[in-house]
């Protein structure tokens with residue numbers, strides 16, 4: 001697919017990635033994978049990590065699984081492997097969705113752009129970053145460790161337990177970044193907060209050459225205004 005990341009922002013220039021750090025306090029993170037040994041493993045159901053036992057227990061109560069310690073030097077030392085592939089979330093506004101392209105090197109962030117221009121460091125900001133225009137070329141470069149890959153951040157509350165506070169989902173999914181402009185437009189279609197389904201979906205097909213392909217992708221589907229959406233909407237979206 002010939003795609004240019006910059007086009008994502010054409011429909012919605014105000015949502016173009018900003019150099020914004022997520023400074024809010026998060027009570028937990030939704031993750032679509034984990035490390036088994038050193039090997040990344042994609043999950044079919046959400047894994048939630050938190051440093052707060054009350055939050056972890058509530059997640060287990062709502063979505064299945066149990067709070068257990070996992071090997072991390074970060075604050076969120078509890079994980080819940082839930083049974084839920086889809087959860088209903090509340091996104092306050094499209095400001096809570098951020099995306100850019102990042103390549104990390106030995107010294108930290110080595111390339112940070114929107115696909116066309118640098119977003120940082122300040123002295124390079126706005127100048128052409130040299131990323132190839134075609135999505136496949138970008139993927140190839142990223143895979144070879146020579147080009148940036150997507151970094152998408154979504155901040156949200158849980159529709160079933162908004163009182164818990166803010167959660168975060170960070171994704172490097174090319175599938176999600178391709179459609180993110182429509183998600184942002186959908187969120188912007190409402191004045192206030194929206195309800196959305198945050199899901200892990202499996203994509204399976206057989207190539208013309210007869211090779212079976214199967215992978216998971218994160219999907220965000222806006223269901224409606226936060227006040228108006230009904231639980232039934234989630235079933236429809238699933």
Ligand SMILES: [Zn+2]
Nearest residue numbers: 113115129131
């Ligand atoms: Zn670039």
